[in-house]
Amino acid sequence: EVQLVESGGGLVQPGGSLRLSCAASALTFGTYAMSWVRQAPGKGLEWVSAISGSAGSTHFADSVKGRFTISRDNSKNTLYLQMNSLRADDSAVYYCAKARGPDSGAFDIWGQGTMVTVSS
């Protein structure tokens, strides 16, 4: 069964950094684009960032551009999100999601989410 498992969430102070990981199993990881999607408590879904299967292209929401970096290690079947200069409004559940294609696509597999809380 294809599975995505996020880790790395937690409590961090404003201005701090955190790195999220998403481990994939039972799929040809490097074949698919991957994204991070977040959801603040009681709010809707917000797309955050995406990376192509080859890692040749990356994309970011304006709200995180310049502060977040997305990367992947296809040899380890793992996706990362490096989050710097964190703000209170970055507090959310962060989901990793697999796209149906190598560059983009609907998200057919989601992780269970990892909670990030930015607070002093």
Place this chain on the structure above:
Amino acid sequence: DIQMTQSPSTLSASVGDRVTITCRASQSISSWLAWYQQKPGKAPKLLIYRASSLESGVPSRFSGSGSGTEVTLTISGLQPDDFATYYCQQYNSYPNTFGQGTKLEIK
């Protein structure tokens, strides 16, 4: 950036009803649109991709239609398990964007 406007934000319906949710895009997204179902405390689940293609394992009472700037999700014959929040998402271009969500409640 493409804005997705989803309506209604809340929908009250009964078991057995037929309901429709609409998403309007600020510019053409062709058919590059997905629909998701989310239940409290759970990750979203893909229902429809490419505007009208049913994801494997999703009941046939879910259907999608439309293209360009207006797409719809229809649920025919609501079941108790269908009461949840629904989101549309365009993946025509980056940044991908989601609609605000429609909470489907039991009347």
